[in-house]
Amino acid sequence: MPRRRDIDGSTSVPTFYGAELRWKREAAGLSLEGLLEGSFYGKSYLSDIERGERRMPLDLARHADRALDTDGFFERHCEDVRRARRTGHGEYFADVLEAEKCAKTIEEWCPDVFPGLLQTPECAAAVVRATHPLSLDEEVETKVNARMERAEIFQRSHTTPAYWVILDESLITDPILPPKGMADQLSRVVELTDRRRIVPQLVLRKTAPHPFMIGSVMVMTFLDAPPLVYTESLHSGVTIDDPALVEEYRRSYDRLRAVALSPETSLAMIRTAAEGYRNGEHPNRLE
Incomplete structure (x- = not known):
C-alpha cells in the first residue's frame, strides 16, 4: 500500500x-x-x-x-x-451550479431580471435585497459573492461554455438601478460580447406573441451528458432532464430567438443605452 x-x-x-x-x-x-x-x-x-x-x-x-x-x-x-x-444559493439551484461549469452551451431567456451570470455586484445586491428584504448585510454579501463566483466561467479559456442570452427590452428601458449602475450593468453585457464570450439578443415590447411570454428558462448541453433545462420562479426552481420535454423547451427557445432582434442590432442598442445612462439620459423605448 x-x-x-x-x-x-x-x-x-x-x-x-x-x-x-x-x-x-x-x-x-x-x-x-x-x-x-x-x-x-x-x-x-x-x-x-x-x-x-x-x-x-x-x-x-x-x-x-x-x-x-x-x-x-x-x-x-x-x-x-x-x-x-450551493453556499449563497438556494438548495434547488445546486444542480445548475455544477452543470453550468461543465456545459458546452448555455442558452438563457430572462424577461424580468438580468441573469445571474451577467449581473454586476450592484445589480446582484439590488435583486437579493428585493427578493429577500429581511436579509442581513452579511447574508446579502454572501449571495452576491456567490453570483460573482459563478461568472468566473467567463474568465476561463475561450472554449466553453458558449453562452447565448435573450433579454427583454424592459431590462434596458426600466431601470432598477441609478443611472451609473445601469450603465455599468449594460456595459458588462457589452464587454462580454466584445470579448466573444456571449451572444445577446433583445425582444422588443411590440414583438408578436411568442412561446416564452411567461417564464424564464436556461437550456444547457454537454459533451458527456444529455441536455438539461432549468426553469425558475421567485423562491423555487426545477431542473428538467426528460428528453421529450427538453426538446419542447429547445424548440420554443428557437422560436423565441427567431422573433428577437439580431445580435448585431441588439448589441448596438445595448451599447447606446449604456452610453445614455452614463450621460444621464433615460432611454424610454429602444425602437
Whole structure:
C-alpha cells in the first residue's frame, strides 16, 4: 500500500473530498476506469470529482464505497459536498451550479431580471435585497459573492461554455438601478460580447406573441451528458432532464430567438443605452 500523502484539510470541501477519493483509489491500485467498472459513469466525470469540480452522485458514492471498502465514507459525505457547493444559493439551484461549469452551451431567456451570470455586484445586491428584504448585510454579501463566483466561467479559456442570452427590452428601458449602475450593468453585457464570450439578443415590447411570454428558462448541453433545462420562479426552481420535454423547451427557445432582434442590432442598442445612462439620459423605448 503506498504511503499516504498529506491532504490539506483547509481546502474546500469538494477539493478535500476529491483528493481523499483519489488517494483511496490509488491506494487500492485502481485506475479511473478500474474504479468505474460496473457503474454508468465515464472517466472524465470521475476525474472532475477528484479535482473537486463535480459533486459525487449518491449512486456513484455507494459504488466507490463498495469498490474501495471504505465503510460508507463517500456516501456519508457526498451531501456535504453538495451543501458546500450551493453556499449563497438556494438548495434547488445546486444542480445548475455544477452543470453550468461543465456545459458546452448555455442558452438563457430572462424577461424580468438580468441573469445571474451577467449581473454586476450592484445589480446582484439590488435583486437579493428585493427578493429577500429581511436579509442581513452579511447574508446579502454572501449571495452576491456567490453570483460573482459563478461568472468566473467567463474568465476561463475561450472554449466553453458558449453562452447565448435573450433579454427583454424592459431590462434596458426600466431601470432598477441609478443611472451609473445601469450603465455599468449594460456595459458588462457589452464587454462580454466584445470579448466573444456571449451572444445577446433583445425582444422588443411590440414583438408578436411568442412561446416564452411567461417564464424564464436556461437550456444547457454537454459533451458527456444529455441536455438539461432549468426553469425558475421567485423562491423555487426545477431542473428538467426528460428528453421529450427538453426538446419542447429547445424548440420554443428557437422560436423565441427567431422573433428577437439580431445580435448585431441588439448589441448596438445595448451599447447606446449604456452610453445614455452614463450621460444621464433615460432611454424610454429602444425602437
